[in-house]
Amino acid sequence: MxxxxxxxxxxxxxxxxxxxxxxxxxxxxxxxxxxxxxxxxxxxxxxxxxxxxxxxxxxxxxxxxxxxxxxxxxxxxxxxxxxxxxxxxxxxxxxxxxxxxxxxxxxxxxxxxxxxxxxxxxxxxxxLKRTRLGDVVAAPIPAGGYRIGVIVAKNAFGLAIGFFETVVPVPRVPASTDKVVPFPMYKLGDSIESGRWPIIGNDERLLDRFPRDPEIYHRPDWPSKPRRGEFGAAENSARVLRKIDVEEARAVGLLDGTYHQFLPGQRMLRWLDDRYPPGGRGDQRPAP
Known part of the structure; x- marks a missing residue:
């Protein structure tokens, strides 16, 4: 280590x-x-x-x-x-x-x-306000409505949030049918702890929708980084590297340069808006 x-x-x-x-x-x-x-x-x-x-x-x-x-x-x-x-x-x-x-x-x-x-x-x-795993946060977006996320990990990389795809008009705990963004993102900034993204509940059942130790991804091999492999690598909080295949590299955005695992709050929301436009308002049924 x-x-x-x-x-x-x-x-x-x-x-x-x-x-x-x-x-x-x-x-x-x-x-x-x-x-x-x-x-x-x-x-x-x-x-x-x-x-x-x-x-x-x-x-x-x-x-x-x-x-x-x-x-x-x-x-x-x-x-x-x-x-x-x-x-x-x-x-x-x-x-x-x-x-x-x-x-x-x-x-x-x-x-x-x-x-x-x-x-x-x-x-x-x-x-700052203390946060717990399973805290549900509501991030207001300029277009109106909220991105809903869940604090899924607190580790050596920081605090990871798992987001749901849909934008909702009022803050609410997600329903079990709501689709999730495939991988959590590590947050830069104190948007949650300062209260700008309010915590609206805690539901540890939602943690099962996301990886418990979200990985970060590294671009393909540089001469000084021989362990990263042909298409890049994923790294967990224990700093263990895992080489990835072309499908995973494409899915997370390594191949087209759109990948970001660490982002300040507003840039994170813009990144989500680009990939999951806030046109739909999501499933309005209450959480089970």
Missing amino acids: FGSAEHFREMAAEFAEEIGRPPTVREVMEILELASIGEVDVLRLRFTANIKATAGVSRVGDLNDAAFAAAASGLEAVIGSDLDPESPGFTGEVGRRLTSALRESGIEYADVAPEAEVRAKVSVARR
Whole structure:
């Protein structure tokens, strides 16, 4: 099992391969902040550094999923199970551990010299509502109505939501006949915890409609990633890779470049609208 430094080294390597240059210190902190969502149930964390941000546009929004997955795994190792998020010294200790792990990783930054000392500071952006597996959430969409999802997993990748295909005019727990989107998606952002996507109920029976350990997918082989196979690979929260065939790669959107497993809330809804247009209003019968 990788340690936190190895995960952060992988995060930086994925960034460099995607973007064509190393990340800046600010971009690393931005990735960590997004990846931290779901790592601590009751807190939304903010990540900053002692290095003043340089001018320029952040490229974090152009990243594929692998950098976020590596960052999330690194943070899981940093936070561990021995820290109490409610304790006064929680953020300070996470900051110290993160600084040490980043130093040990030896990652290259685009905007500072190799000998520069980068110190991470972690603070609380806000306190959040606790979430549970089986929570049913209602995500309002601009066209009117709601996308209904279920929290199906909370693991090293973050918080995964399984969505139903149909858009409904009022928030409701789905009926057993409602069709589901084939694979859950990992959420970036605090749309649920902050209340923007309200929790409208809890029904653990709905968990049986979705995989309990949703995988993320990786694009086909790069020279540095020989385990990904001809058509790509799926990875579970234990970081076990599974090579996939062409049918699965096509189904999830790896072949045409439309695949995203990690998305902020509004982009997630737009992605769903593109594939499941909100023209139909769904099955209005009550849940059994």
